Amino acid sequence: MRPSLQRWINNADTARHLRHFQFAQLPIELGAIDHRLDDYYISLVGELFANLHQPQVVPADWAQLGNAFLQFSVEMTEDQLGDRGISREDATLFAAAAFYFGDFPASACLVMRRSARPANPASLRAACYDFLARPGTLQSDFSRAVQDELKAGDLDRIALRGAALREREARALEEGPEIWIVARLLRGLLERFQQTNLRAVLPQGASPFWTPLVRSLVDRQPSSWEFFPSQIQAIHGGLLTNANSYAMQMPTGAGKTTLCETLLYWHLSAHPNDVAVLLVPFRSLASELKGTLVTRLNAMGLPARCAYGGTVPSGDEVHGLDQIRAMVATPESLSGILSAEPAFAQRISLVICDEGHLLDSDARGIGLELLLARMKSRAGAAPRFVFVSAIVPNIEEINAWLGGTDQTVIRSAYRPATAEFAVLQPLGTGAAATIRLAMHPHEAPERRFTLDRFLDRNSFTFANPLTRRQNTYGFASVKTQAVAAARKLLPMGTTAIFAANKRGDQGAEGLARELVNQLAQPLPLPAPMNYAQPGALPPCIAYIEAEYGAAWIGSQAVRHGAVLHHGDIPQETREVLEALIRDNAVRLVICTSTLAEGVNLPIRSLVLYSVQRRRPGRQQPEAMLARDIKNLVGRAGRAGVNTKGLVICANPSQWGLVLPVAAQGAGESVRGSLVSLVRQLSNFLARQGMALSNEFLEGVGAVYPVVDGVDSTLIDLISEEVGEDLFVARARELAEQTFAARQLEPAQAELLRDVFELRARRLIGLRPTGQLAWVRETGAKVRMLASVSAGLWPARPNWQDPVDVLDDGLRTVILEWAWTHDELQHAVLQGFRVEADQAEVAKPRFFEIVRRWMLGESFVEIGQRLQIDMDDLLALHTRAITYTLQTLVEQGLSLLARRLQADGLELAAGVSNFTQQLRFGAPNVAARLLAELGVRHRRAYVALGNAISQRAPPPDLTNIKANARDGLRQHEAEWRAYLGDLIYANTLKDLA
Incomplete structure (x- = not known):
């Protein structure tokens, strides 16, 4: 791009930001922009058509052109455009075309949809509109024919249309410049389409083999006719045709889900007897994919299912597995299914590991690594692995571990929406303080600019309604400035404020309270409610208040047109809140790292309040990893929703943590939590002078993830015929299959092999008693056997006797047994935010919460009756009840049932139903069945x-x-009155 035009675009961009942020007037040095808008526009048009003759134009230049044209098509009035002889329709078409030429088809579609549909469906302009906007119903014969030919795989016909357009362009020269301009653009669009369309990129793309997938992609909304550059790179790199394992590093929003869908379709269609698995780390992501990817695979004739219930698979998760071809599962759920259904495990020939950087995520990372090692060492042929992440700089190492080669690594930097960075910079103190916004501080000097007085005293001055005097809301804190900055961004689109912590004044809850406090005063800042859809909020407000009470900070936020979103909020409620954001019913969300956990939300701007976490018991905050920040900021600017994103660092002292991300730094390598834990174990044993033993491994909670993962892996290998020495030798060899083994020092690697050996001997010892079969068939943890035999089994005289699932005696016995496990006590103490010496005080309160939960009481009822803070109650529910306690109970009762079966007895129905009724908080069988059926x-x-x-x-x-x-x-009428409109409507859908 010409330097003079680049400066013009930069200055216009500065002026645009000033208007967005409601500055009264432009600085003198920018005043000339408004007086030469026609010259600026002509220069942009000249650059657009000059680029059409250039063989290589960088995508960033095309994106700058597209955004520059948007200033005319979106932000100027008809009078302003008319005075300068500029057509809004032309500016919109030029913007959309620029984005398409730069390989930003989602942005092109978004921009074109802002334009009015041409009146004449036979015109060239209508062809451009339909081609770029992809409306549900195409009116242009040209675009309809291109779409039909794409679906049918008739690429030759599309090529003939390209030749016809060249002739049409030549004739248009005689008809006038306006017709020629549109004809030239349409020819350029089709030429680009011929290179990037679905059929052109797919191997043997014209084959009918691809028709179900192509139809699915084209017929959905938004419609996909072509692949992104990142997807093209992967497909051309052999992802579909090469049988080797692959690793892909692709930024957030670069089309990983569609690429995975394409890979699943290819693999399963080519291998009709096999199964493919997509591993996702979080239940929230699995839940989202259940309604999108899983539904689409089923519609294409590929039976698919989600599994994310727990470590012991439910009946629904294992029923009919012989018919299932694709499964979306969390690692813990898949591990249980593999143990319980070995025949299903043998059919798996493709494993896609999404968000693979979570190998470094404590217990979850250890479980994931051992699960991959388990599948990698499978008897016969190991499945093919495809490792996917946005943020793993050492992806070659992981790819080599999983069996890939140097030629099977795909790295892409493509983002379908560009991202800008900025930082708040306070100047002065007291009433004279101002906060400026430094834009692009990491870029070349010609791209940087500063918005002085972005916030100042005037932003926080209001008239006191009682005294009628001018008051100033205190704005010295970073928290106040972060919330105010987010409010100023609301005119630009949906804005998120990120906090690294959930709880306390420095967390997401503190930000929400700051927002509510600000909105209690008539500050001259944009209010979230002014950008909300009034009709969409009342049903949601009624739902939130009925569940959690009007006083809960999340309820207050929604009443003010904002959303509080974090991991302690139950999944059903998070889905309601996410729908508000996704449907643009609210524009402000306050969130934690749940935003970066794969859930796709249309965020335009992101304010980073804090990228340092405060851990309990630690004085100093812990900085987030650069790769985690990178994953987070990738959420700003979503394909098909925004053409660009903006990330503001609210705390200038933390800009040093964000800068490497803005500058596209590589970030930290992923080593896996297993290697870290083995090193810690080695150091601990050396300091204590202790010898490693199974008693130690089953008695120390910190090593449970290793023990459980190793046991699950070894159970796959053991058989009735294999001898102890041979099995131990296999176990030690299996230790070498881990990613950790490739990184550890020799002595530490030997310690890892010793862990495998000890667990192998433990499993062999279970074979004569029949307990090995119990563990294998239930998917339960081996270390639970002793606890069940010594603690749970003798706690009731007759587990087979009929008993009501809500019987106080039954529940007390189970809870008392669960309380003996340190992990439950730790989760409860964390939820109550009390120290270890308060365990006996917390215990009866927790037991009473569980009782009321199982009786079907709502959160607000439990909180009011027990006088528990709602945030504490939600933390207890998420961490202690639905995860730790649920896991212990399902493990314990499944082993108990197998012990009874060994004696020819059957566990009472009231006991066997306890697990699911605890999981759902269901007071009776009917409620439990409805929950299991998807209500x-x-x-x-x-x-x-x-x-x-x-x-x-x-x-x-x-x-x-x-x-x-x-x-x-x-x-x-009665049900609507009780449930509320939102729950009533959703429940009818669930029961359909």
Whole structure:
């Protein structure tokens, strides 16, 4: 790009930001921009058409052109454009075309949809509109034909259309410049399309083999007709045609999900008897994919399922596995399924590991590494692995570990929406203080600019309604400035404020309280409610307040047109809040790292309040890793929603942590949590002079992730025929399959082999007692055997005797046994935010919370009756009840059932149902069944379950779904009044 035009674009961009942020007037040095807009526009048009003749134009230049044209098509009035002879439709077309030529098709579609549809469907302009905007119904014969030919795989016909357009362009010269301009653009668009369209990129793309996938991609909204450059790079790099393992580093939003869908379709269609698995780290991501990827695979005739319930697979998760071709699962769920269903495990020939950088994520990372090692060492042929992450600089090492080669690494820096960075810089103190916004501080000097007085005293001055005097809201804190900055960004689109912590004044909750406090005063800053969709909020507000109470900070945030989003909020509620953001019903979200956990939300701007975490018991905060910050800021600017994103660092003292990300630094290498834990174990044993033993491994919670992962891996290898010495030798060899073994020092590597050996001998010792079969069939943890035998089994005289699932004695026995495990006590103490010496005080309160949870009481009822802070209650629910306690109970009761079966007895139904009714907080069988059948809202399945259970005579539950649906419809007014509009509508969908 010409330097003079680059300066012009930079100055216009500065002026645009000033207007966005409601500055009263432009600085003198920028005043000339408004007086020469027609010259600026002509220069942009000249650059656009000059670029069409250039063989290589960098995508960033095309994106700058597209955004520059947007200033005319979106931000100027008809009078301003008319006075200068500029057509809004032309500016929009030029913007969209520039984005398309730069390989930003999602931005091109977004921009074109802002334009009015041409009146004449036979015109060249209508062809451009339909080609770029991809509306649900195409009116242009040209674009409709291109779409049909793409679906049918008729690439020759598309090529003929290119030749015809060249002739049409030549004729257009005689008709006038306006017609020629559109004809030239349409020819350029089709020429680019011929290189990037789905069929052109896929191997043997014209083959009918691809038709179901192509139709699925084209027919969805937003419609996909071509691949992104990152996807093209992977496909051309052999991802589909090469049988070797691959590793891919692609930025957030670069199309990983669509690429994985393409790979799954290719692999499963080419191998009709095999299974493919997509590993995702979080339940939230699995839940999102259940409604998108899994649904689409099923529609293409590839039976797919999600599994993310727990470590012991539920009946629904293992039922009919012989028919399943694709599974989206969390590592812990897949591990349980592999142990319980070895035949299914043998059918797996492709494993896609998404968000693979989480190998470094404590217990979750250890479990993931050992699961991959387990599958890698499978008897016969190991499956093919595809390791995917946005932020692993040493991806070659991991690829080599998983069996890949130097030729099977794909690295892409492509982002479908560009990102800008800025930092708040306070100047002065007291009432004279100002905060300026430094834009692009990491870029070349000609790209940098500063918005002085971005915030100052005037931003926080208001008239006191009682005294009518001018008051100033204190704005010295970074928190106040971060919230105010986010408010100023609201006119630009959806804005997120990120905090590294959930709790306390320095966390997301503190930010939400700061927002509420600011909005209590009439500050001259944009208010979130002014950018919310009024009709969408009342049902959500009613739902949130009914569940958590009006006083909860999350309820207050929604009432003010904002969303509080973090990991302690139950999944059903997070999905409601995410829908508000996704549907643009609210524009402000306050969040933690849940934003970076794979859930795709349309964030335009991101304010980083803090990128340092405060850990309990530590004085100094802990800086986030650069790669985690990179994953987070990748959420700013989403394909098809924004053409660019903005990231503001609110704390200038933390800009040094963000700078390497802004400058596209590599970030920290991923080594895996297993290697770290083995080194810590080695040092501990050396300091204490202790010898490693199974008693130690099963008695220290810190090493449980290693013990559980090793046991699951070894169980796959053991058989009735293998002798102890041979099995131990295999186990030691298996230790070499881990990523850790490639990195450890010799003595530490020997320690890892010793761990495998000790666990192998432990498993061999279970074979004569039959307990090995119990563990294998249930997917339970080996280390739980002793606890169940010595603690749970003798706690009741007859586990087979009939008992009500809500019986106080039964629940107390199970909870008392679970409380003997340190991990539960630790989770409870964390939830209550108390020290270890308060365990006996916390215990009865926790037991009472569980009792009320299982009775079906809502969070607000439990909180009010027990006088528990709602944030504490949610933390207890998420960490202690639905994870730690749930895992212990499902493990313990599954082993208990197998012990009874060994004696020819059967566990009482009330006991066997305890696990699921604890999981769902369901007070009866009917409520539990409705939850298992997919009713997402607890308030609905509890109320419906109670209504069904109270009928006389007791109803047949085989058709409970239809009965519940009929009851909702027949008594709509009563159910709407009780459930609220949101839950009522969602429940009808769930029961459909």
